[in-house]
Amino acid sequence: MDERARRGLVIGLILILVGVGLFIQQFLTGWASEALVIALIGAALLIGYFATRKYGLLIPACILLGIALGTVSKEAAALAGSARWGGFLQWGDLSVVGLGVGFAAIYIIDRLYRGNSHWWPLIPGGILIFVGLGLLSERFAQVLAIAWPLALVLVGLFL
Numbered sequence: 288m289d290e291r292a293r294r295g296l297v298i299g300l301i302l303i304l305v306g307v308g309l310f311i312q313q314f315l316t317g318w319a320s321e322a323l324v325i326a327l328i329g330a331a332l333l334i335g336y337f338a339t340r341k342y343g344l345l346i347p348a349c350i351l352l353g354i355a356l357g358t359v360s361k362e363a364a365a366l367a368g369s370a371r372w373g374g375f376l377q378w379g380d381l382s383v384v385g386l387g388v389g390f391a392a393i394y395i396i397d398r399l400y401r402g403n404s405h406w407w408p409l410i411p412g413g414i415l416i417f418v419g420l421g422l423l424s425e426r427f428a429q430v431l432a433i434a435w436p437l438a439l440v441l442v443g444l445f446l
Contacts, residue, residue, distance in 0.1 A: 297338040301331045318362045326355035333396075340401060345393055349408075353389015357382030383422060387415030413438070 288296070308327040312320050329351030336344040360381035390412030397404035417438070 293338060297334060300334050304330055304334065318358060322355045322358040322362075325351050325358065329355060336396075337400065342397065342405075345397055346408075349389045349392040349396065350386070351389070353386045353392065354382075355385075356388060357385025360385055381419060383415050383419030385419075387412045387417075387419055390415060 305327055308323055308330075312323050315323060329348045332344045332348035332351065335341070336348055390408045392412075393408035394404050394406065394412070417435075
């Protein structure tokens with residue numbers, strides 16, 4: 288596919304995405320509407336990354352999608368009240384975990400798409416995921432306080 292056709296395809300995909308998203312947004316209010324707008328911007332940037340392979344588009348795309356995920360999970364937890372998840376963790380605010388997943392996604396997507404990636408997103412991603420999970424439950428925090436050295440073992444195995 289030549290450059291002009293590819294550019295038209297990318298712009299077309301972004302316009303379809305934004306158009307469908309803005310149509311759906313008309314029926315949403317509050318946090319759902321805000322999360323959708325954040326997700327739309329992130330998805331548009333992600334399409335741009337896949338079309339151009341520019342790493343500078345992937346970083347804000349994944350961070351915005353992680354924030355949108357965290358926003359949705361936070362509100363879903365508020366709706367669920369004191370529901371239990373698997374009897375171990377009380378379902379709570381996952382916004383910090385969502386942001387951490389966004390950072391980890393930078394590494395994962397780039398690794399899968401280009402075959403290599405920078406390792407730096409795993410550091411803030413891992414920290415945010417562990418802190419976010421620690422905020423969810425006192426029991427999880429107790430387990431984390433004892434088992435955190437196993438994270439060093441996992442990083443060592445990865446390296």
